[in-house]
Structures are given as structure tokens and as C-alpha cells.
Amino acid sequence: MSTVSLDAATAPPVAQLWKTRRDKERFQWSSLALMTPAFALLIVLFLIPMGYAIYLGLTNLTLVGPTAVKWGFTGTQNLDRLKGDTEFWNSLQITAVFIVGSIVGVIVVGYGLATLLMRARAWMRIVVGGIVVIAWMMPAVTAGMTWYAATTGGGTFATLTGLKNSNFLDAQPLLIVTLANIWSMTGFAMLVLGAGLRNIPGEAIEAAIVENASAWQRFRKIVLPLMRPTIIAVVLLVALLSLANFSLIYIMTQGGPGTATNILPLYSYQQAFSFNNLAYGALIGNVMVLIATIFGVLYVRIAGRR
Amino acid sequence: MRVTKKVGAHRLASGAAVMALVAGGLAWSAGGIASASSKITITAAYAANTTFDTTPLGFTWWHKVAQEFDSKYPNYTVKLVPVDGGEPDFLTKLALLYHSSSTAPTIAQFPSSEIALYASTGYLMPMNSLLKGSAWFSQFPTVIQKEGNISGKIYAVSAGENNNGIYYDKAILQKAGISLPWQPKNWQDIITAAKAIKKAEPKVIPLWLDAGTSAGPAGAEYGIMNLLMGSSNPTIETSSGKMVVSSPGLLQTLNFYHEVFADGLGAPTSQLFSPNNAPNIPSADFAKGTLGIAVAANFIGGNWTKQVSFPYWKASSTAMGVAGLPAASGNGYASILSGWDYGISSGATSAQATAAIDFLNIAQDSTNLIDAANWAGWVPPVKSDWTVPLYTSFDAPFAEEFGKVLPYSSEIPSNANFSVWVQGIEQASGAIAEKPSTTGAQAEQQMSSFITNDLGSSAVATLK
Numbered sequence: 208m209s210t211v212s213l214d215a216a217t218a219p220p221v222a223q224l225w226k227t228r229r230d231k232e233r234f235q236w237s238s239l240a241l242m243t244p245a246f247a248l249l250i251v252l253f254l255i256p257m258g259y260a261i262y263l264g265l266t267n268l269t270l271v272g273p274t275a276v277k278w279g280f281t282g283t284q285n286l287d288r289l290k291g292d293t294e295f296w297n298s299l300q301i302t303a304v305f306i307v308g309s310i311v312g313v314i315v316v317g318y319g320l321a322t323l324l325m326r327a328r329a330w331m332r333i334v335v336g337g338i339v340v341i342a343w344m345m346p347a348v349t350a351g352m353t354w355y356a357a358t359t360g361g362g363t364f365a366t367l368t369g370l371k372n373s374n375f376l377d378a379q380p381l382l383i384v385t386l387a388n389i390w391s392m393t394g395f396a397m398l399v400l401g402a403g404l405r406n407i408p409g410e411a412i413e414a415a416i417v418e419n420a421s422a423w424q425r426f427r428k429i430v431l432p433l434m435r436p437t438i439i440a441v442v443l444l445v446a447l448l449s450l451a452n453f454s455l456i457y458i459m460t461q462g463g464p465g466t467a468t469n470i471l472p473l474y475s476y477q478q479a480f481s482f483n484n485l486a487y488g489a490l491i492g493n494v495m496v497l498i499a500t501i502f503g504v505l506y507v508r509i510a511g512r513r
Numbered sequence: 514m515r516v517t518k519k520v521g522a523h524r525l526a527s528g529a530a531v532m533a534l535v536a537g538g539l540a541w542s543a544g545g546i547a548s549a550s551s552k553i554t555i556t557a558a559y560a561a562n563t564t565f566d567t568t569p570l571g572f573t574w575w576h577k578v579a580q581e582f583d584s585k586y587p588n589y590t591v592k593l594v595p596v597d598g599g600e601p602d603f604l605t606k607l608a609l610l611y612h613s614s615s616t617a618p619t620i621a622q623f624p625s626s627e628i629a630l631y632a633s634t635g636y637l638m639p640m641n642s643l644l645k646g647s648a649w650f651s652q653f654p655t656v657i658q659k660e661g662n663i664s665g666k667i668y669a670v671s672a673g674e675n676n677n678g679i680y681y682d683k684a685i686l687q688k689a690g691i692s693l694p695w696q697p698k699n700w701q702d703i704i705t706a707a708k709a710i711k712k713a714e715p716k717v718i719p720l721w722l723d724a725g726t727s728a729g730p731a732g733a734e735y736g737i738m739n740l741l742m743g744s745s746n747p748t749i750e751t752s753s754g755k756m757v758v759s760s761p762g763l764l765q766t767l768n769f770y771h772e773v774f775a776d777g778l779g780a781p782t783s784q785l786f787s788p789n790n791a792p793n794i795p796s797a798d799f800a801k802g803t804l805g806i807a808v809a810a811n812f813i814g815g816n817w818t819k820q821v822s823f824p825y826w827k828a829s830s831t832a833m834g835v836a837g838l839p840a841a842s843g844n845g846y847a848s849i850l851s852g853w854d855y856g857i858s859s860g861a862t863s864a865q866a867t868a869a870i871d872f873l874n875i876a877q878d879s880t881n882l883i884d885a886a887n888w889a890g891w892v893p894p895v896k897s898d899w900t901v902p903l904y905t906s907f908d909a910p911f912a913e914e915f916g917k918v919l920p921y922s923s924e925i926p927s928n929a930n931f932s933v934w935v936q937g938i939e940q941a942s943g944a945i946a947e948k949p950s951t952t953g954a955q956a957e958q959q960m961s962s963f964i965t966n967d968l969g970s971s972a973v974a975t976l977k
Binding site for chain 1: 601605608609612627630631633634635637675725726729743781782783784786787807844929932933936940943944959962963966
């Protein structure tokens with residue numbers, strides 16, 4: 208092991224010592240060249256389009272109409288409109304309910320299934336796990352059509368409950384689309400949470416049993432703390448995936464009835480393409496990017512801590 | 514080196530092959546250019562899945578017209594640009610085609626509600642000089658000629674019109690004690706008949722009125738807007754271009770909706786809010802004998818023909834009756850008129866514009882015009898065609914009856930803000946259908962808030 212002499216006469220100056228230390232990160236100019244392709248891709252595929260989208264959100268560009276051809280920067284005009292847009296705030300609120308409902312449902316059902324499947328016989332684990340994973344892998348179009356057919360008047364729900372004329376989808380649209388979202392994401396949560404559960408040391412649980420800890424105490428004091436990072440990762444990923452889930456709701460309700468399920472991606476689409484306000488639609492899209500960024504940063508920080 | 518020599522030989526061979534291909538390609542493209550240069554090419558964009566009753570019928574019609582055009586004019590050629598999707602998808606994709614001069618279609622067929630918007634963007638060419646002496650355009654009724662006329666410039670010409678009226682099941686009405694032929698004199702007559710049906714045939718849906726947003730603008734065009742046209746004040750757009758968000762006419766219309774749904778006379782929301790082609794649902798319900806009366810579009814009759822089969826119902830001509838939709842107080846008939854029109858791109862060269870009008874001359878000749886009307890469920894815009902057997906016998910007796918009420922119809926406003934207004938009125942009708950305790954005034958307030966929030970108070974008007 209190398210040592211640094213403290214003899215004042217022979218010791219190098221402090222500044223030189225600093226330069227030669229090996230425990231500090233050093234910058235090498237050559238690394239810039241190696242990183243150039245990645246930087247270039249990031250700039251071309253992310254920063255420029257993102258910057259352009261932010262700029263578009265501050266213009267008066269329309270899909271059709273005089274400003275589809277001659278459009279320009281309008282400063283904070285769209286931002287001012289956004290502040291006073293009650294439909295936007297309503298949509299934001301619906302989005303929040305949809306995301307929170309989805310997170311709670313996905314975690315509870317996914318965790319429940321993961322726990323049960325750990326104790327199930329192998330064949331049952333394969334069959335049930337397989338079915339849940341298929342639901343997760345199903346394209347949003349198929350999932351949306353399946354849930355639409357099941358929950359509309361005369362559908363599976365109405366037949367099973369004996370209420371043939373009931374239309375669950377129109378009676379409780381936000382609840383039904385949230386359930387559909389939970390259904391389609393539970394497989395993902397089950398797989399991730401199941402992997403987390405398998406990593407909990409058996410000795411810790413056995414010791415708690417020897418100490419006469421109840422099932423609830425074991426869950427609260429051992430399982431939950433050890434599963435915390437996994438659960439948080441699932442929460443953030445489900446939040447991000449739900450925020451971007453345009454197809455499922457568009458297929459089931461198109462944001463209706465009225466505006467009951469008009470989450471932000473649908474409102475952005477409606478403004479951009481149904482009402483021709485491309486710039487305003489882009490601005491709403493930018494708000495979504497901002498929300499997703501917050502979730503993304505949280506995810507990266509928590510993943511880094513692990 | 515041996516290996517190098519081998520590679521070199523490969524390179525040589527590859528190079529020769531590439532050279533040969535390039536040379537061949539150049540020769541081929543030169544030939545192509547030579548043959549293309551002698552022809553004027555135009556493009557024609559159309560909705561592949563929504564305009565005609567079925568996609569194959571649309572395909573057949575457009576290709577037939579294109580073939581006739583190519584045969585008649587050897588110096589011209591037309592390239593068809595079918596645009597897939599529902600009407601909202603089509604409009605988005607068409608708008609995007611116009612965004613680039615290289616993809617802007619020489620001719621496009623689009624809903625009449627889009628004319629002003631496209632014209633104000635500068636996408637469309639005024640057709641006044643091209644239409645001089647046109648035999649077919651001069652035969653259009655004035656209301657249809659005005660469809661594409663903005664400040665004296667004709668930006669689009671009608672391909673066919675949709676108007677609306679009342680369909681009724683004769684047997685169900687007879688069971689309800691209503692004498693035939695039935696022609697309600699006012700809105701109260703419709704309510705009375707629907708109540709009688711509910712009493713006599715509890716399992717039957719008494720009255721179909723489109724409601725909600727699931728069908729896009731078409732839902733209102735085939736539903737609530739027709740009633741608005743027959744109300745005490747049918748104004749949608751003021752003379753200064755503001756969209757009406759509150760008026761005695763709107764309130765009267767929404768009150769009528771409230772009365773229908775509060776009394777349980779309307780269709781279930783599972784059908785009304787269905788994203789699966791809601792405006793066509795009445796044709797299936799009538800064929801099953803589960804619907805008494807419907808305010809619906811003229812194309813419903815065509816749905817029962819063998820060619821369209823949506824569903825095929827041979828007995829429809831005798832089992833069903835049609836009537837004009839009366840105004841609220843019995844002062845004549847009311848209907849909204851929503852056509853599909855042809856426009857020529859402002860980017861077309863004069864030679865392309867001439868070719869485009871020659872293409873339209875073929876598309877609008879009597880046989881093609883009536884074929885389009887029959888297969889797309891339109892009333893042809895040429896008045897003399899309304900009594901031609903090719904048209905009247907296709908979905909008799911419905912086609913002829915809808916032709917008769919066409920002069921009472923009113924055009925959809927061609928205003929950039931119409932898409933927001935129509936969403937607002939559909940939300941209002943949907944709110945009543947979903948929650949029948951919603952009063953007309955509450956629904957109007959909801960509509961007003963939605964539209965004003967989006968367009969701003971300076972773009973909307975309240976009429977007393």
C-alpha cells in the first residue's frame with residue numbers, strides 16, 4: 208500500500224498532491240469524443256424535438272385555418288389561456304384520480320397475486336401467472352375492446368349481475384376505465400413484486416415467527432421495509448404508464464360521457480386534432496411531459512438509492 | 514494476396530452489377546419521365562371508409578370514375594389517394610396532406626362544414642371560371658350552390674347531401690293506435706306518439722334521438738341540430754361569426770330532449786354513446802322490430818338494401834314509413850343539410866385545374882352522381898335526379914321522400930369554431946340522455962360554459 212510522507216522537507220506541494228490524488232473523479236478530454244454519438248442522439252432525438260414542442264406550445268399554429276400557414280410566436284398567450292381553462296383543470300383532476308386509482312389497484316391486486324402465487328402449487332402458478340401476464344401483454348386496443356364489451360349494456364358484467372339493462376360503463380365511466388387500466392397492468396406489478404418477495408431472506412421471517420410475531424407484524428416490520436424500494440419503483444412506473452395511456456380510454460369512451468374520462472392525453476388530442484388548435488394541444492402535451500419528468504426524476508433517484 | 518484478389522474480384526463484380534442496375538434504372542426512369550411528361554397527373558383524395566355505406570362500394574365508385582377519366586382523356590391521369598379511418602381521422606389526415614405542397618391533393622372530397630376553414634387557410638382554388646357553362650352545377654338548387662360560396666367565390670361543389678327526417682315502424686305505430694300514414698304536425702305530436710308506443714309496446718324503444726359525443730360532429734348533424742333547425746330560433750352562428758351558446762331555440766330543443774329522456778322515451782345510453790357507428794344503429798333496431806320512431810339521416814333507408822346490407826331487410830319498404838321532421842310549433846319542416854364537396858387545391862397548375870374540372874365532369878355525370886348518391890346514402894345535388902328511377906328505386910320509397918324535404922333543409926355553418934360548438938351541444942344532449950333529471954336550462958348552461966371556456970367570451974353570443 209502506498210503512503211504519503213508527511214515530512215515537510217520532502218513532501219510535494221499541496222496543489223500537486225491534489226492533482227495526483229487517485230480517489231477523485233478525473234476528467235479526460237478524450238471522453239468527450241467517445242460520448243459524442245450519445246450526445247448527438249440525445250440532442251437530435253430528444254432535446255431538439257422537445258425544444259420545438261415547447262416552442263410550438265407558445266405559438267398560434269392550427270391544423271387548419273389561416274394560422275395553419277402563417278403562424279408565429281405568441282408569447283404567453285397560450286399559457287394565460289391554460290390558466291383560465293376550466294376544462295384543463297378538470298382534465299388534470301380526472302388524470303390525478305385515474306393515476307392514483309390505478310396505482311392503488313395495481314399495487315394491491317399485484318401484491319396480493321404475487322403473495323398468493325408464491326404459496327401456490329407450481330401448475331397453478333404457471334396457469335394463473337400466465338393469464339395475468341397475458342392480460343398485461345395484451346395491446347391496449349384489445350384490452351379496451353374487451354372491457355368495453357364487458358361493461359356496456361348487455362355485456363358480461365350486466366349478464367353476470369343479472370342487471371341486463373345496466374350500463375356500467377356509462378354509469379361509472381371513470382371507475383370502469385380505471386379498473387380496465389388496473390387489469391391491464393396487474394401482470395407487470397405481479398412479476399416485479401413477486402421477484403421482490405422472493406428476495407426477502409427466509410431467515411428474517413423465520414426469526415419473527417419464532418418471536419411470535421403476528422402475520423400483520425411480519426408484514427409491517429419485515430416485508431414492507433424490505434419491499435419498499437420495489438413498491439416505489441412499481442408505483443412510479445405505473446404512474447408514468449397510466450399518464451400516457453391514451454389508447455385504452457379513447458377506445459372505451461373517447462373521453463366521455465361528456466368529459467367524465469377526459470384525461471390529459473385525450474384533452475391534448477382533442478384540442479390539437481378535433482378543435483384544430485395544434486399549438487394549444489402541444490402546450491397541454493408539454494404539461495404532461497413536465498408531470499412525467501417529475502415522476503421520472505423521482506424514479507431515477509429512488510432507483511439510484513437502491 | 515490471394516484473399517485480397519478474391520475480395521477485389523467480388524468488388525469488381527458487385528461494382529459491375531451496381532453499374533448495370535443504375536444504368537438500367539436510369540434508362541427505366543428516363544422512359545418513365547418521357548411517358549409521364551406527356552401526361553398531366555392529378556391526385557384525388559377521399560375518405561376510404563366513411564363516405565360510402567361500405568368500403569368496397571367507395572372503392573368501386575372511385576376506381577370506376579378514375580378509369581372513365583383515364584380512358585376519356587389520354588393526356589391526363591388521376592392517382593387516387595384513399596384516406597383510411599373514421600370521419601375525424603380522415604379530416605386530420607387530409608389537413609396534414611394539405612400541409613405540404615408535395616402531398617396536397619389536386620382534388621379532395623370533404624364535408625361541407627370544412628369548406629370555409631380550408632378556403633381561409635388558402636388551400637382551395639376559387640372555381641368560378643372553371644364552372645362557367647357547367648351543365649351539372651347550374652342544376653343545383655340555390656341552397657346547394659351556396660354551400661361552397663364564400664363572398665362570391667365558389668371554393669367547393671357538392672357531391673351529395675345528407676338531410677334528415679323521421680322513420681317509423683308502421684306495425685308498432687298501429688299497435689299504439691296511431692293512424693297511418695303518420696305525419697306529426699309538431700314536436701308535441703312526436704312525444705304523444707312515443708308515449709303511446711311505450712304504453713302499448715313496453716319493450717320497444719319509443720324514440721331514437723342521437724345524443725352524446727361518441728359519433729363526432731355527425732351525431733349532432735343527424736340528431737339534435739335538426740330539432741334546433743325547427744325551434745323558435747335556429748341560429749347557430751350570428752352574422753358577425755359568433756357561435757350561439759344560449760338562445761330560446763337552444764333552450765326549447767334541450768327542453769324537448771329533457772322531456773323525451775325524463776319520460777323514458779329515448780334510446781339507452783349503451784346505444785347512443787356507442788363508439789361503434791351510433792348514427793347507423795336505428796337501421797339495425799328497426800329491422801329487429803325494437804324501435805318505434807327515429808329522427809335519423811336519409812341514408813338509413815339505403816342500409817336495408819342488398820348492396821349495403823346493414824342489415825338487408827327486404828320488407829323495409831312496406832314495413833317502414835317516413836315523414837318530414839316538423840318544426841316545434843308546426844310551422845313547416847326542419848332538417849340540417851350536411852353535404853360532401855369537391856374542392857380543387859390552390860396549388861394546382863392551370864393544366865391540373867382544367868384536368869380536375871374534367872374529372873369532376875365525369876364524377877358528376879348523371880349515372881355516377883346517382884351511383885354515389887345510392888351507395889353513399891346521399892340526396893344527389895342535381896334536382897332532376899331526385900325523380901330518376903335509378904335513384905328512386907334504389908331504396909324506395911325513402912330516397913324520393915327525402916328528396917322532397919330537401920328544400921326545407923338548412924346548411925351547417927362553415928365556421929372554424931363549429932367543431933367546438935358541436936362538441937358543446939353534443940355534451941349537453943349527452944348529459945340529458947345520461948342523467949334525464951338534467952333540465953334543458955342546466956344542459957344549456959353546461960354547453961355555454963364549455964364553448965365559452967374554449968373559444969373565449971368574444972367569440973360567442975347569447976340571443977334573447
